[in-house]
Amino acid sequence: ATGSLGELTRGDFPILNQEVNGFRLVYMDSAATSQKPTAVLDCLRNYYESYNANVHRGIHSLSARATDEYELARKKVANFINAPSDRDIIFTRNATESINLVAYTWGIANLGEGDEIVLSVAEHHSNIVPWQILAQKTGAVLRFIGLTPDECLDMEQLKETLNERTKLVSTFHVSNTLGCMNPIAEIVERAHKVGAKVLVDACQSVPHMPVDVQALGADFLVASSHKMCGPTGIGILYGKSTLLNDMPPFLGGGEMIADVFLDHSTYALSPSRFEAGTPAIGEAIGFGAAIDYLSNIGMDQIHAYEVELSKYLYENLSKVPGVKIYGPPPGPKGDARASLCAFNVEGIHATDLSTFLDQQHGVAIRSGHHCTQPLHRHLGINASARASAYFYNTVDEIDIFLKGLNDTISFFSSFN
Numbered sequence: 001a002t003g004s005l006g007e008l009t010r011g012d013f014p015i016l017n018q019e020v021n022g023f024r025l026v027y028m029d030s031a032a033t034s035q036k037p038t039a040v041l042d043c044l045r046n047y048y049e050s051y052n053a054n055v056h057r058g059i060h061s062l063s064a065r066a067t068d069e070y071e072l073a074r075k076k077v078a079n080f081i082n083a084p085s086d087r088d089i090i091f092t093r094n095a096t097e098s099i100n101l102v103a104y105t106w107g108i109a110n111l112g113e114g115d116e117i118v119l120s121v122a123e124h125h126s127n128i129v130p131w132q133i134l135a136q137k138t139g140a141v142l143r144f145i146g147l148t149p150d151e152c153l154d155m156e157q158l159k160e161t162l163n164e165r166t167k168l169v170s171t172f173h174v175s176n177t178l179g180c181m182n183p184i185a186e187i188v189e190r191a192h193k194v195g196a197k198v199l200v201d202a203c204q205s206v207p208h209m210p211v212d213v214q215a216l217g218a219d220f221l222v223a224s225s226h227k228m229c230g231p232t233g234i235g236i237l238y239g240k241s242t243l244l245n246d247m248p249p250f251l252g253g254g255e256m257i258a259d260v261f262l263d264h265s266t267y268a269l270s271p272s273r274f275e276a277g278t279p280a281i282g283e284a285i286g287f288g289a290a291i292d293y294l295s296n297i298g299m300d301q302i303h304a305y306e307v308e309l310s311k312y313l314y315e316n317l318s319k320v321p322g323v324k325i326y327g328p329p330p331g332p333k334g335d336a337r338a339s340l341c342a343f344n345v346e347g348i349h350a351t352d353l354s355t356f357l358d359q360q361h362g363v364a365i366r367s368g369h370h371c372t373q374p375l376h377r378h379l380g381i382n383a384s385a386r387a388s389a390y391f392y393n394t395v396d397e398i399d400i401f402l403k404g405l406n407d408t409i410s411f412f413s414s415f416n
């Protein structure tokens, strides 16, 4: 519709103004990575053209400016998720590294034989494999929570699983495959009652809606810049300061020390303790520009618009003959489902669908297991297609996707 958020913002994204295979690009794979507005691209260029320098130790003007901008980016992240302090924000390479950081520091220091880590079957591999490695190292045990009939986290099973041996619950805020949202505040309350900590995988929520880590009560929370209009190569770990300053370092090197002797070293406080070596300076500053861009639009506005896109996508995709969508339908207010649909079409492999949509319609969606193989097995499938929209998409683009899908089905059905 004219004047929609998608119509008003898509001109900010140069990459969207192109044709692929002779068709105007319709990019519907933002759950994998989002596109970048000119404001972020200009910020990166300006950094490298005007004040690129190493941070924290240089005395000269360029280093001072680079340091100020780098630390300002950290403050922007802290404010964006309502963290109590920017000292609670650690820059990593991505959410995967953020989760690994917790596993290799807090995990190794606090977990032992028989301690339990509770996950769900729907977690991303980044929130399963680090815990498998940790369990092998410590003797801890992984417990997996299943799904309800409408393919959301089974909270009854979670309640039954939590016990005095539970030391960590690590789960998604929004699923990258089911699109459902976990009741994180309730999960935190129940986990804390048995003395467990909670890590929230917020990769698919922070880019799409207001997230308040203090309201959620999360002990740790991870997200990635590249999913929220920012550069790749930079992610965040939020942690409660009492936990962070009690954790051993993750990587050793410059920056993360207080003093170095030949036989030992003393360490800096968080966040420096966990940021060894030269950080991704330009990327962090670009991430800050992405947060400014999103904040100028407003996360409430972005979420409200995506709720509409989600309902339109789900309701119209579910009408296509032979389509099975995974995860729950949009709730009564629509806000319980992200603007993504993982689906299959009876008799057509997901990869054939996505290839045909790309080649014959210029529509970019994903196919495969979306790094949720255990979830796919749990659903009895080995692959799915996934269309995911962001605020720069429009209803017209969803219509192009749906028309392309119907054409694709017609094409492949002609062989049956």
Ligand SMILES: Cc1ncc(COP(=O)(O)O)c(CNc2co[nH]c2=O)c1O
Binding pocket: 031, 032, 033, 094, 095, 096, 097, 124, 126, 127, 172, 174, 175, 176, 201, 203, 204, 224, 226, 235, 370, 371
């Ligand atoms: C829920 C969730 N957790 C963790 C990650 C890992 O983030 P990274 O460290 O920045 O890669 C992703 C990325 N999800 C996807 C990446 O590509 N397709 C996806 O669905 C995700 O969706």
